[in-house]
Amino acid sequence: MRNLLSAADLSRDEAVEILDTAARLHAVQTREVKKLPPLRGRTVVNLFFEDSTRTRSSFEIAGKWLSADVINVSAKGSSVSKGESLRDTVLTVEAMGVDALVVRHHASGAVARIAQWVQCPVVNAGDGTHEHPTQALLDAYTLRGRLGELADRHVAIVGDIAHSRVARSNVLLLRTLGARVTLVGPPTLMPAGVTSWPCETSWDLDAVLSGKAFGDVDAVMMLRVQRERMNGGYFATEREYAIGYGLSPERLDLLGEQAPVLHPGPMNRGLEISTAAADGARSVVLDQVQAGVAVRMAVLYRLLAGPGEVAV
Amino acid sequence: MAERHPAPAVGTAILHAADVARIVDRIAHQIIENVAKGDFDAVLLGIPTRGVPLAHRLGKRIEVFAGVALPVGSLDITLYRDDLRTRGVRPLGQTQQPEGGINGRTVILVDDVLFSGRTCRAALDALIELGRPGTVQLATLVDRGHRELPIRADYVGKNIPTSRTQAVHVLLSEIDGTDEVIVEGS
Numbered sequence: 001m002r003n004l005l006s007a008a009d010l011s012r013d014e015a016v017e018i019l020d021t022a023a024r025l026h027a028v029q030t031r032e033v034k035k036l037p038p039l040r041g042r043t044v045v046n047l048f049f050e051d052s053t054r055t056r057s058s059f060e061i062a063g064k065w066l067s068a069d070v071i072n073v074s075a076k077g078s079s080v081s082k083g084e085s086l087r088d089t090v091l092t093v094e095a096m097g098v099d100a101l102v103v104r105h106h107a108s109g110a111v112a113r114i115a116q117w118v119q120c121p122v123v124n125a126g127d128g129t130h131e132h133p134t135q136a137l138l139d140a141y142t143l144r145g146r147l148g149e150l151a152d153r154h155v156a157i158v159g160d161i162a163h164s165r166v167a168r169s170n171v172l173l174l175r176t177l178g179a180r181v182t183l184v185g186p187p188t189l190m191p192a193g194v195t196s197w198p199c200e201t202s203w204d205l206d207a208v209l210s211g212k213a214f215g216d217v218d219a220v221m222m223l224r225v226q227r228e229r230m231n232g233g234y235f236a237t238e239r240e241y242a243i244g245y246g247l248s249p250e251r252l253d254l255l256g257e258q259a260p261v262l263h264p265g266p267m268n269r270g271l272e273i274s275t276a277a278a279d280g281a282r283s284v285v286l287d288q289v290q291a292g293v294a295v296r297m298a299v300l301y302r303l304l305a306g307p308g309e310v311a312v
Numbered sequence: 313m314a315e316r317h318p319a320p321a322v323g324t325a326i327l328h329a330a331d332v333a334r335i336v337d338r339i340a341h342q343i344i345e346n347v348a349k350g351d352f353d354a355v356l357l358g359i360p361t362r363g364v365p366l367a368h369r370l371g372k373r374i375e376v377f378a379g380v381a382l383p384v385g386s387l388d389i390t391l392y393r394d395d396l397r398t399r400g401v402r403p404l405g406q407t408q409q410p411e412g413g414i415n416g417r418t419v420i421l422v423d424d425v426l427f428s429g430r431t432c433r434a435a436l437d438a439l440i441e442l443g444r445p446g447t448v449q450l451a452t453l454v455d456r457g458h459r460e461l462p463i464r465a466d467y468v469g470k471n472i473p474t475s476r477t478q479a480v481h482v483l484l485s486e487i488d489g490t491d492e493v494i495v496e497g498s
Contacts, residue, residue, distance in 0.1 A: 017403060024388070024404035033441045038391045038401075301391075306401040 003115045003122045004299055007133040007172040015176055019141050021298035022291070028065055029290065038305040039068035042099040047090070048125070049075040049105040054265060054289060055125050055135075059102045062296035068099075068304070086110065087117055094118045100304055103127075108165075121303040129163045129191075134299060135264055136169035138291040140177060142284050143219055145291070146260045151178035154215055156208050158184040159223030159245060159272050160234075162191040166264045167223060171199050182217070184208050185245060188234040205245055209254040220255060221262040222247050222273045242271050249276040260284040323481070323496030326472055332453070332484075332491040335469035336366070339451055340373035342467050346449075347418055352380045353446075354418035357387045359435055360405030362424040365486035366453060370422060385410030387421070387442070392434035409442065419445040420467075424482035426452040429463035454493055456480050 001014060010018070028034050044063040046056050056072060063070035073093060075081065080089055086105075093101070100121045103111045108128030115122040126132040140150065147153055155174055161167045161183050168191075171181050181199040183190070194201055200214050207213040209220065225241065235241045242248075247261065252274075255261075261282045267273050278285060327335070347354040358367030364386045371384040388405035390396075421435050432450055439445060451467035456474045470493075474480060478497040485491050 021404055024406065027407060031441070032443075035441070036391045037437070038396055302401060305391075305396050307397050307399075 004133050005112050005124045006131050007136045007169040012176050018298045022141055022294040025297040026294040034065050037067050039066040042068045042304050044068045044070050044100045045093055045098045046072045046102045052104055058292040059296050062293050062300055066297055066300055090114050090117055126165055130165050131169045132165040133169050134296055135166050136173040137295040138288055139170055139262055140173055141291040141295050142288045147218055153179045153218040155179055155219045156182045156184055156217045157221045160189045160225055161185045162189045163226050163229045164223050171197055182208055182214050186235055209251055219260045225268055225272050238271055247273045247277040249274055252277050323494045325492050325494050327493035329491035336369050337373055339467045340370050340377055344374055344378045350418055355383045355410040356420050356422055357385050359423045360386055360388050362482055362484050363422045365484050367422040383410035383412055387435055387438055389434040389438050392437045414443040414445045416446045418447045420449045420451055422451045424453050425480050426455045426465050429459045429461035432463045433461050453482055
């Protein structure tokens with residue numbers, strides 16, 4: 001594993017090893033001295049061409065707790081806004097002697113392109129509507145913490161599938177780990193070609209949550225309605241969306257007592273998720289944030305602590 | 313990680329199950345002698361993989377001989393190794409703080425083989441980030457020599473003179489299904 005560009009890059013063994021490593025590294029969060037030495041002297045650059053709070057700070061903390069030096073470069077206020085090309089920007093940053101790049105970009109595929117230009121490992125922290133592999137890893141980690149092994153578990157992913165890199169990466173990784181996935185959303189927010197994805201799809205949230213459509217649901221993942229992309233008349237009104245696809249208190253009761261509710265954040269309360277669901281006992285939203293630091297530590301450890309090319 | 317069995321070691325068996333049991337008993341007695349004067353304010357900290365079952369065995373025997381149950385924990389040192397860069401990353405073991413922590417107490421590190429001393433150095437680094445022990449001691453089942461650092465064990469099960477090219481395998485029933493110490497090569 002040289003880069004982490006797609007959740008599909010991970011074999012089952014690699015994914016399990018990252019999750020196991022994350023479980024070990026998670027313990028550092030409870031220690032007085034939150035510092036481990038394996039990336040001492042390594043430099044990680046967070047190169048973010050799109051706004052982000054949690055992913056960027058999560059990568060930053062992960063790198064720092066492993067003793068790497070972490071530098072944040074955001075596109076705003078950088079030479080990108082002066083018209084420099086993506087390739088020049090990336091090569092300039094790399095030339096300063098960085099050991100890894102963590103990249104978020106608004107264009108799908110941009111991160112994979114960058115990985116072809118540079119010598120150092122590249123981690124995809126979200127590219128357009130394409131992939132967000134560390135989000136899938138932290139979701140899998142959170143699910144494992146609640147459900148145990150994920151083989152044959154059934155996870156419903158609900159909402160704006162079309163614009164969601166989280167959904168795509170999760171489908172790929174959950175399949176790799178042996179879980180079943182059902183995507184639920186209005187037809188206008190289903191991506192083209194979704195029928196070829198290795199999962200079921202449905203427009204009827206109540207039928208899925210009650211288990212009538214594809215069997216009992218072990219966990220439900222609500223996706224954010226990306227208001228910044230909602231300019232194409234995907235649904236009539238937010239109210240209509242909330243009625244059809246929001247996780248209301250009534251829908252929450254359709255789920256089993258133990259079924260966790262996930263949300264990648266930031267949440268639109270009252271739109272895709274009700275406060276009862278967001279703050280209820282089933283909600284693992286804050287566990288996800290904690291898991292984010294642990295799995296990103298595991299990913300950086302795997303990519304950077306060794307001598308370069310890592311044998312699995 | 314119990315599922316990671318090594319390839320069956322070929323070579324000369326130096327110690328058999330009865331020897332290992334006797335050695336564990338003797339080290340247990342030595343530890344009792346040593347920590348009794350400190351009112352048994354001591355913990356056993358096994359270094360994964362095989363230091364952990366050894367630490368538990370020592371704990372059990374100490375309880376049998378002295379009637380005191382010392383807290384047992386484990387200390388993974390993978391992240392503190394000085395050869396991660398050269399030999400690659402490896403899966404992490406478990407770090408389990410012993411009950412009551414380590415601050416101010418006598419911490420006895422337990423490992424299966426003492427060789428270069430680099431594992432012990434890494435363990436000392438890992439240890440001080442968990443707390444501030446009163447005293448740190450080292451117990452090892454086998455001391456095979458060839459130290460590269462100024463480190464010595466406080467409790468040694470058996471000194472086995474080896475050449476650098478030989479390999480020493482400690483097999484323990486909890487992990488390997490049998491108790492044996494094997495020297496391989498020449």
